[in-house]
Amino acid sequence: MASHIVGGELTYQYLGNDVYQIRLKVYRDCFNGIPPFDNPASLLFFDQNNVLLYYSLIRNPVVKELPLVSTDPCLGTPSGVCVEEAIYTNNIRLPYRVGGYQIAYQRCCRNKTILNILNPSEVGATYMTVIPDNKLITNSSPFFNNFPPIYICNNSPLNFDHSATDPDGDSLSYELCDPFVGGDTTKPFNAIYPDGFFYLTDNANPPYDFVTFRPPFTGANPLSGVPLKINPQTGLLTAIPNRLGQFVVGVCVNEYRQGKFIGSTKRDFQFNVTICPPAPTASIPVQLVACGLTANLKSLSINASTYLWDFGDSTNISDTSTLENPSYTYPTTGKYKVSLIVNNNTICADTAFGDVLVYNAIKGANFSTSNVCLDKIAQFNDLSVLSEGTIQKWYWDFGDNNVAKINNPQHQFTQPDTFLVKLIVENENTCKDSIVKPIIVYPLPSTNAGPDTTVCFNQPFKLRASGASSYLWSGSGLSCYNCVNPKALANISEKYYLKGTSPFGCDFIDSVKITVPKVVSFAGSDTTICNKAEAFLYGSSPFTFRWFPSNSLNCSNCKNTIAKPSTTQTYYLEASDANGCKDTSSVIVKVRNPVTVNAGLDQNICYASTAILTGTGNIATKSWSPSRMVLCATCNPTSTVPLFQDTVFVLEVTDMNNCTNTDSIKIKVYTNSAFAGNDTTICYGSQVTLTGKGAITHRWKNLTSECAVCNQITVSPLDTTQYIYLSKDQYDCTNEDTVQVNVRRIIPNIEFTNNEPRCVDVPINFNGKVSNFDYLCLKKINYLWDFGDGTQDTIQNPTHQYLNSGDYTVTFDINGTKMPVKKLLRLLPIDSCLKNIYIPNTFTPNGDGQNDVLYVRGINVTKLLFRLYNNWGEEIFSTNNLQTGWDGTYKGSKLSPQVFVYTGFATFWDGSQVNLEGNVTLVE
Secondary structure, three states: OOOOOOEEEEEEEEEEEEEEEEEEEEEEEEEOOOOOOOOOOOEEOOOOOOEEEEEEOOOOEEEEOOOOOOOOOOOOOOOOOOOEEEEEEEEEOOOOOOOOOOEEEEEEOOOEEEEEEEOOHHEEEEEEEEEEEOOOOOOOOOOOOOOOOOOOEEEOOOOEOOEEEEOOOOOEEEEEOOOOOOOOOOHHHEEEEOOOEEOOOOOOOOOOOOOOOOOOOOOOOOOOOEEEEOOOOOOEEEEEOOOOEEEEEEEEEEEOOOOEOOOOOEEEEEEEEOOOOOOOOOOOOOOEEEEEEEOOOOOOEEEEOOOEEEEEOOOOOOEOOOOOOOEOOEEEEEEEEEEEEEOOOOOOEEEEEEEEEEOOOOOOOOOOOOEOOOOOOOEEOOOOOOOOOOEEEEEEEEEOEEEEEEOOEEEEOOEEEEEEEEEEEOOOOOOOOEEEEEEEEEOOOOOEEEEEEEEEOEOOOOOOOOOOEEEEEOOOOOOOOOOOOOOOOOOOOEEEEEEOOOOOOOOOEEEEEEEEOOOOOOOOOOEEEOOOOOEEEEEOOOEEEEEEEOEEEEOOOOEEEEEOOOOOOEEEEEOOOOOOOEEEEEEEEOOOOOOOEOOOOOOEOOOOOOEEEOOOOOOOOOEEOHHHHEEOOOOOOOOEEEEEEEEEEEEEEEOOOOOEEEEEEEEEOOOOOEOOOOOEEEEEEEEEEEEOOOOOEEEOOOOOOOOOOOOEEHHHHHHOOOEEEEEOOOOOOOOEEEEEEEEEEEOEEEEEEEEOOHHHHHOOEEEEEEEEOOOOOOOOEEEEEEOOOOEOOOOOOOOOOOOOOOEEEEEEEEEOOOOEEEEEEEEEEEHHHHHHEEEEOOOOOOOOOOOEEEEEEEOOOEEEEEEEEOOOEEEEEEEOOOOOOOOOOEEEEEEEEEEEEEEEEEEEEEOEEEEEEEEEOOOO
């Protein structure tokens, strides 16, 4: 696929004897173009009726790069613009043909960067010409004299001669016109192979489509800005474009002979609107001051290629230079007129003028200052005395990227260093003198009073100074104030300040905070508890805790703890903070004498039996637990509920001091492990042996005769039955278990279906279905069909054909269930089952009473759809009723004889369907 076409044209010249010289010009973008020019290029020849006659291949074009010619010679040449031209020429004999010939060349595609048409990278171009009938007129087409400029400058006037020359001297007129489209991305060009195979574009035959312009662009207005216009008599193109980009333009030259139109030649091309470098402009400073006799001159010119300076020195005829930025030494002070000519002796030359004021150089800049500490402000004093004139301006550069413009400034530096300070003074003639002096900025001492410290109350501590040469402390209670390490005793929290002085006399103050925390411990009030009871100890302090002695505490390092002493005990609470500062308090826990209690001896009972509980002790109140397991929780003695597992009962008693104590008794429950066996399943009429397992003696209940000593019995129940097994162990404890014998007696479900034909001559397929069948006990299915006509069958899905019409009762059974399925089947005579459909192929709606209406005829049709269409596919009649026909009219008018197409379908009594397709002819 190509993406490079930027223009082209196709012309011809008649050479005599039916021979024409065909010339094709094609233009491509050097930078954006993907493929080279076609070699060969394919020309297609058509007659006046747009029928392809033959083709011609033109090889070996002459290719050259077009020069970049500007519409304004003084404007610069832009970059990124390049166009190549390929000229194909061939002489070909075209024998006489009525109506002449049409010739076309096609290619895809145009530059994707074109702005004024849609989808340019997918749109090709067609270049064509028309050779008229040479019996009527012999002609050569006009050809354009010049190719439009490759680029035009934005916001610059365009004036281009787009005229053409006609070899026959015919009259010419010019107009803007729409270019043709050509090949596309799928078929980019017309290919003709040596074996005669054609590969043509989808738009190969004339007439050709025009490109689609992107609104608001049109073929008559293809640019932005002042509209592009062409003089119809001279071919002069004019415009002032104001939008950058690439634009497709079409120009047509129309040919007339003796006032009669002969033909038109179309060229399309691409305008590249770009920013052009400006025209050369001479520029120098209007006034230049030289302090001293030598002046340094500077050109401010734009796009200049040569320079010619005249320094205005009347005492020297050689006061010129061709340098861009020259220097010149004048003989004395004064005012001199200077000129600069750029691009001398060209049409783009330009001149600029200026004055040079020459003064004597000045001296005398001076200032004073002194070294400072980093935290101090430096004072600078101007001491300058000029050799000529008086000071009008001061400029200070402090060497740290800061400046000042007054005579005696102050400045504070932000870091210690040696800074080179520069003073520039300027007199009324703008002449300057300068001086540089160093200034030292001393650093502040690294005074350090030490880190903030926490000291426990009434403990001694020492302060430590560093980072300076001498020190001075301030604060209360210090052993000394001008020493390095004074001492003090911690009583209150306080901040101490330290002033440190460097060897250069620079001071810096630091501080240190001494924090004295106050740790307070409170273990709580004394308390009294019962024997074996717990005392809750609550500490009060926002610190870390330690309780001791710890042997009767549940947590020795908790704020709140639980004490369980056996005798009266004093406990101590030590509180400490993160700095190790401590305080201690105490609490006394008094212990009363113990309460006596006895729940009794452990007992053994049978499963689900009860026990009697009796307790003793110095009892004021009592309670048995678990309370749900006794008949009375506060009684003594009391009875338990029936027990099914080993249970421990606890007796709690309370004395007059509300102290409690507990004792427990264990009731062991013996369980007889009777097991009647697992549930089982048998088939109907079978038997099974049941085996019971227990302790010593066995017995089965719900039998016709009880077995008092056997543990194994054989049973044959007719229905699902439960059996109860009883046993007794050596503790005379009894138990029972149940086993269930399930009896399988499943009655299957049976049904059948058939295709239910209506006609006696059609075989019938019967399908037997069985569900809920007990394959475990019955093993096999035996089928039995009775068709009601004296015949039977024993397969599951038989096929049967009846000999006579009538009603038949069909019976289906399996395995002699005596519960068969019966259905009534009705069969019709053969003539009731015919199927037929008929549509005539002609009819004559002429009113003679014969074949005036078109009907669809059929036998046993249950559903119908019939539609009739004319030659244009328009539906003119439809029906779904055999009794409704068409009388040959449409929208109330009688139709003329013609052929109609019908479609549709017909459905018969048995659900079968046929499609209806065919023709019907209306005859008068």
